[in-house]
Amino acid sequence: MRSKLAPAEWWAQYGxxxxxxxxxxxxxxxxxxxxxxxxxNWSVFEHLHSKKRNRLEQQKLNDLVYIKYNRALRRRHDVRxxxxxxxxxxxxxxxxxxx
Numbered sequence: 001m002r003s004k005l006a007p008a009e010w011w012a013q014y015g016x017x018x019x020x021x022x023x024x025x026x027x028x029x030x031x032x033x034x035x036x037x038x039x040x041n042w043s044v045f046e047h048l049h050s051k052k053r054n055r056l057e058q059q060k061l062n063d064l065v066y067i068k069y070n071r072a073l074r075r076r077h078d079v080r081x082x083x084x085x086x087x088x089x090x091x092x093x094x095x096x097x098x099x
Contacts, residue, residue, distance in 0.1 A: 007025075008025075008029035008030050012026055045061065045065055
């Protein structure tokens, strides 16, 4: 009886002739799947599509969701950069004080 391999396992075993593609395929196929990104978009849609705005055309609504979601990503990225910079400054101060 033939056993079925998961796609990531198949690429790991038989993809050696295309090593770059093999590495990419294994990485992509090994990612965790989660509905959270989709749920976030629905949450933004619900927020934007209120009684007041229910006459928005679909494309306009899509554009607003795109902008709102990307602004949130940018804010998260900026906060992370601030934290990284702060920890770097603290580390340099410790090195200077102990050096």
